[in-house]
Amino acid sequence: MGPEWYDKSVLILGCGNILIGDDGFGPAVAQLLQSDFEVPADVCVFDAGTSVREILFDTVLSEKKPSKIVIVDAMDCGREPGELFMLDIDALPKVKIDDFSMHQIPTSNLLRELRDHCGIEVIVIGCQVANTSNSVNPGLSKPVEATVKTAAELIANEHFS
Amino acid sequence: MKTITIYPVTRLEGHAKVTINLDDDGNVADTFVNVVELRGFEKFCIGRPAEELPRIVTSICGVCPWSHHLASAKTNDAVFGVTPPPAGIKLRELCNAVAYTEEHILHFFFLAGPDYVMGPDSDYSVRNVIGIAQTNPEIGKKVVRNRHLGAQMLNIISGKCIHPVTAVPGGFSKPLTEDERQQLLPMAKEVLEFAMFAMSYTKENVFPKYLDTVKTVGVINTGFLGTVTDDGTLDLYDGKARLMKPDGSYEEFEYADYTEYISEHIEPWTYMKFPYAKKWGNISMDIDNPSAIYRTNSLARINVCDKFSTPLAQAELEEFREKFGRPCQLTLLYNWARLIELLYNAEKINELLEDPEITSKETRVPVTPRAARGVGSVEAPRGTLIHDYETDENGMITDINLIVGTTHNNAPINMSVNQAAKTLIKDGKYDETILNTIEMSIRAYDPCLSCATHKLDGTIAVKLEIRDSGGKVIDTIANW
Numbered sequence: 001m002g003p004e005w006y007d008k009s010v011l012i013l014g015c016g017n018i019l020i021g022d023d024g025f026g027p028a029v030a031q032l033l034q035s036d037f038e039v040p041a042d043v044c045v046f047d048a049g050t051s052v053r054e055i056l057f058d059t060v061l062s063e064k065k066p067s068k069i070v071i072v073d074a075m076d077c078g079r080e081p082g083e084l085f086m087l088d089i090d091a092l093p094k095v096k097i098d099d100f101s102m103h104q105i106p107t108s109n110l111l112r113e114l115r116d117h118c119g120i121e122v123i124v125i126g127c128q129v130a131n132t133s134n135s136v137n138p139g140l141s142k143p144v145e146a147t148v149k150t151a152a153e154l155i156a157n158e159h160f161s
Numbered sequence: 162m163k164t165i166t167i168y169p170v171t172r173l174e175g176h177a178k179v180t181i182n183l184d185d186d187g188n189v190a191d192t193f194v195n196v197v198e199l200r201g202f203e204k205f206c207i208g209r210p211a212e213e214l215p216r217i218v219t220s221i222c223g224v225c226p227w228s229h230h231l232a233s234a235k236t237n238d239a240v241f242g243v244t245p246p247p248a249g250i251k252l253r254e255l256c257n258a259v260a261y262t263e264e265h266i267l268h269f270f271f272l273a274g275p276d277y278v279m280g281p282d283s284d285y286s287v288r289n290v291i292g293i294a295q296t297n298p299e300i301g302k303k304v305v306r307n308r309h310l311g312a313q314m315l316n317i318i319s320g321k322c323i324h325p326v327t328a329v330p331g332g333f334s335k336p337l338t339e340d341e342r343q344q345l346l347p348m349a350k351e352v353l354e355f356a357m358f359a360m361s362y363t364k365e366n367v368f369p370k371y372l373d374t375v376k377t378v379g380v381i382n383t384g385f386l387g388t389v390t391d392d393g394t395l396d397l398y399d400g401k402a403r404l405m406k407p408d409g410s411y412e413e414f415e416y417a418d419y420t421e422y423i424s425e426h427i428e429p430w431t432y433m434k435f436p437y438a439k440k441w442g443n444i445s446m447d448i449d450n451p452s453a454i455y456r457t458n459s460l461a462r463i464n465v466c467d468k469f470s471t472p473l474a475q476a477e478l479e480e481f482r483e484k485f486g487r488p489c490q491l492t493l494l495y496n497w498a499r500l501i502e503l504l505y506n507a508e509k510i511n512e513l514l515e516d517p518e519i520t521s522k523e524t525r526v527p528v529t530p531r532a533a534r535g536v537g538s539v540e541a542p543r544g545t546l547i548h549d550y551e552t553d554e555n556g557m558i559t560d561i562n563l564i565v566g567t568t569h570n571n572a573p574i575n576m577s578v579n580q581a582a583k584t585l586i587k588d589g590k591y592d593e594t595i596l597n598t599i600e601m602s603i604r605a606y607d608p609c610l611s612c613a614t615h616k617l618d619g620t621i622a623v624k625l626e627i628r629d630s631g632g633k634v635i636d637t638i639a640n641w
Contacts, residue, residue, distance in 0.1 A: 019205070019220050049220065051323045054308075057271050061294050061305035117295075135201035 008044035010159055011059075011066040015052045015073040019136045022129035022144045025074035025151075032152045040160050056110055060118060068121040069114065070159055072151060074129045074144065081130035082143030084151055089115065089122060125151060179599065181582050187589020192579040193430055194571075194603065203561045211240050211552050212330050212528070218548075219324050227260035227315075228541030228566075229548075230325045231398070236548040237330035239417070239535030240556075241528035248521035249332025254398045255513045256318055256325070257539065261397065261506040262352055263311035264542040265459075265499050268607050269359070270304045300362075307355045310348045314510075317341050332525030339520050349510045356507035360477060360500050368497060377584055379492035379577035379602030382407050383454040384438060385461035386569065388540050389413070393467030395505070397540040403465040404438055404455060409488055411465065412440075416538040419547055423564070426572075435572045436564060446572050448580045457544030457569040458606060459498035464488035471512065474505035492577050495605040499542075530556025541566045543607050567608045577602045 014030025016023040030047040039045050044066075048055055052071070059065055079085065089111045115122045130141035140148070184190040202221060206214060215233040219226035231253055238245060245253075294301040315322035318337060327334050368375070384407055388400040404422060405411040414422050424439040437444035437453040445452035455461070464487060469475040478501060485491060513519055532554040538547045544566025551560040567574075581602045585591065 017220060019202070019217075047324070049324060051226075054267065057267070058305050058308050061301040062309075063302060063305075136205040137201065138205070 007064065008042055009066055010043040010068045010070070012043065012045045012070040012155060012159065013048045013052050013055065013072065014046070015048050015050075015071060017050050019138050021131060021137045021139065022074045022127075022141055024138065024140055025127045025129070025144050025148065026072045028140060028145075028148045029072045029151045029155070032148055033155060037152065037156045037160065043160060053110065056114060059120070060110070060114060065118055065120055067119075068123065068159070070155060071111070071122070071124045072155070073124065073126055075126040076129050077126065079128040080143075081128055081141060082147045083128040084147055084154070085126050085128070087124035087126050089124060125155070127151065179578060179603070181578075181586065181599075183586070183589060187587075189579070189582045189586055192575065192582050194575045194578050203563065206558050206561045209558050211237055211530075211550055211556050211558055214548075214550070214558070215328055215330075216324075216326050219326075225260075225264065225541050225543065226323060227256055227325055228539055228546050230328050231257055232537050232539045232541070232546045232548045234328035234330065235399070235537030235539065236535045236550050237528070237537070239537055240533050240550055240552050241330050241531065241535075242533065243331045243526050243528050245332035245525060246521070246523040247518050248336065249524040249526075250399075251513055251516060251519050252318065252333040252335075252337060252524060253328050255337075255510065255519065256315060256328070257398050258506040258509040258513065259311050259314045259318070261542055262356070262503055262510070263308055263315075265503040265506070266304060266307055266311070266355075266359070268542070269363075269496060269499055269503075270300070272604060272607070303355055303358065307352055310352055314345055314348050314352075317344055329525060330528045334525060336522045336524045337520050342514055342520055345514055346511075349507070349514050353504075353507040353511055356500075356504040357473065360504050363497075363500055371493070374598070375491050375493040378598055379581045379605060380490055381448055381454075381492065381573060381576045381580055382451060382490055383456050383573055383576070384441070385464045385488055386455045386457050386545055387462035387465035388538070388545065389466050394470050395462055395466035395468070397462075397502075397506070399539075402538075402545070405465045405488060406441070407488065407490070416547060417536040419536065419538075419549075419564075425564075431571075433568060433571050436569050437572065444572065446576050446579075448576050448583070451576065454572050454576065455569070456573045456606075457566055458495060458542070459502050460489060460492075460495040461544070462540060463498045463501060469501075469505050471505055471508035473508055474501055477501045477504060492573075492602055493605050495607070499607075530554065534560075543567050544569045567606070570606045570608070574603055574606050574608060577606075 012030065012033065014026035014028070014033075016026040018024035018027050027047045027049060030045050033039065033045045034047075046055075056069075059069070075087070077085070077087075111122050111124065114120045127144055127147050130143055180193045182190040182192070206217065209217070215230050215237060218229035218233045221229055234253065312322045315325070318341070319325050319327040319335065321327070385405045387403055387405075388396050389403045390396050390400045393403075401413045402416055402419065402422070403411050403413050412422075422438065422440060423436050424444075425434040425436050426444045427434055435444060435446075436455075438455050439453070441453040443452060444454065446454065463478060463481065466478075469478055481489070481494075481497065481501060485494060530552065532552060534549070534551045536547065536549045538545060540546070545564075546566055547562075547564040549562040550558055553559050578599055581599045585598060
């Protein structure tokens with residue numbers, strides 16, 4: 001028994017802060033998947049906002065776990081704005097980082113531990129942001145907004161089996 | 162001069178960066194905790210309808226959305242000049258209490274807890290929630306089970322647990338049905354059982370091992386701010402501000418008058434302001450001679466209140482005061498205070514669900530826009546949260562100020578780090594354990610750091626840099 005996201009075999013998490021420009025990409029993809037696509041019964045699509053680590057930390061300890069977690073997030077990796085890419089979590093720095101705060105998107109170690117210790121397939125889909133900011137400025141840039149539909153279709157094709 | 166920088170960085174900007182400057186003898190000269198916070202929110206809100214704010218503010222923070230949601234709804238009540246019906250207030254209180262249990266469980270067992278359960282000198286790679294899951298699997302199961310229960314309860318009461326929308330100007334938009342109350346009752350009992358377990362388990366197995374550390378690390382001498390009812394009982398949803406001096410004397414005020422009692426000091430090296438008690442004189446963060454500093458959050462709340470309204474929490478408060486006095490200045494005991502509050506909230510949930518009025522269908526009153534100023538506050542898990550709005554005759558926001566819990570604690574966090582560093586770093590000698598312990602003194606405050614930007618530069622966890630007097634890096638130590 002628990003919230004919906006613990007009871008499904010595939011968990012798709014749109015991550016980010018909708019107040020901070022392109023950081024709202026993940027939530028926008030989650031919302032589009034919920035509104036314009038037919039989400040299968042064994043899949044949970046969730047707009048996790050800035051709460052994703054709470055969900056993932058609980059997942060680490062939970063007896064019932066999804067078999068697959070798809071993280072959808074805006075990132076700054078020096079690519080072309082709006083470019084969609086899969087992130088290899090093994091390529092992320094192998095450091096034990098930041099347990100000061102729960103606010104941020106999942107740290108690389110948490111993603112690896114979900115995979116290695118919990119047996120969960122972890123997929124990270126990133127979208128290159130056009131800009132980053134510390135200030136409140138809602139709304140996606142044009143290249144990132146144009147990628148929202150592409151990302152949703154990709155996820156539906158690959159994970160809505 | 163040498164500079165040590167403790168730099169916790171994930172893929173994001175916007176973390177606390179701790180800089181410790183050593184003098185030529187290798188002792189601490191000064192320290193700085195620099196927190197980058199979300200900027201521009203106030204400006205963004207101006208010109209928007211006031212009633213939209215309870216929904217917008219939940220995006221400020223993914224960890225305490227309920228606190229912002231409820232503070233904003235209360236501020237709207239004040240702006241519109243209405244008082245919600247009793248059931249509307251009780252449903253808000255119920256959500257607040259459930260959210261508190263989720264939050265306090267999360268903080269203790271996921272963030273602060275690993276320091277204690279695993280020990281501050283344990284390998285950083287296991288001193289986290291994964292370590293707890295592997296070494297204490299039964300506790301791990303209980304923790305997640307009760308976090309599930311909290312989320313499920315909020316879903317039943319309000320429809321949404323993460324981005325809530327149900328607290329509205331004038332009350333609560335969704336009455337609780339009897340069927341829903343029946344679903345909630347057994348969950349509430351289970352959460353209470355867990356809170357009792359958490360309290361007794363940590364008192365027996367965790368805190369006794371660290372009492373020496375508790376009595377030395379991060380200890381500073383300050384005043385405290387919290388919220389109480391007219392008879393001095395702790396209240397997390399509503400009441401008067403009680404501002405207690407270090408000697409235990411206090412004065413009380415209405416939150417609408419907070420600007421008469423609280424000023425905000427600015428330092429050039431950080432964007433975050435330093436609130437202080439303006440009637441106590443000028444602010445000084447000198448740990449040997451502090452002035453006008455107060456703290457918020459759990460330890461502050463249990464210091465300022467005379468009592469709890471629920472029996473189990475009251476018994477714990479009495480035991481705590483017997484051991485540590487009032488006011489207690491031992492910073493690491495924020496965690497103990499947090500567990501007492503967990504117990505209180507678990508009791509409060511049960512109490513509210515047994516209240517016949519909780520299922521009344523009268524949960525809100527209508528509101529009409531007007532030009533006014535309103536102040537609303539709640540005790541957020543991380544400290545007193547104050548929202549202050551002004552509107553024009555159409556109910557549009559013309560001015561807004563927010564003081565969040567972590568901001569109240571900005572000066573105390575800096576002081577505790579300074580104290581911890583001075584205690585633990587002598588003659589240039591330090592190691593990872595010492596730096597981890599300094600981090601523990603920050604974590605005790607459960608700081609709510611910026612949840613703003615994403616940047617994939619995640620190369621460093623906690624990095625220690627030693628610089629010579631010319632600024633050249635002569636040594637680097639990191640915790641991996």
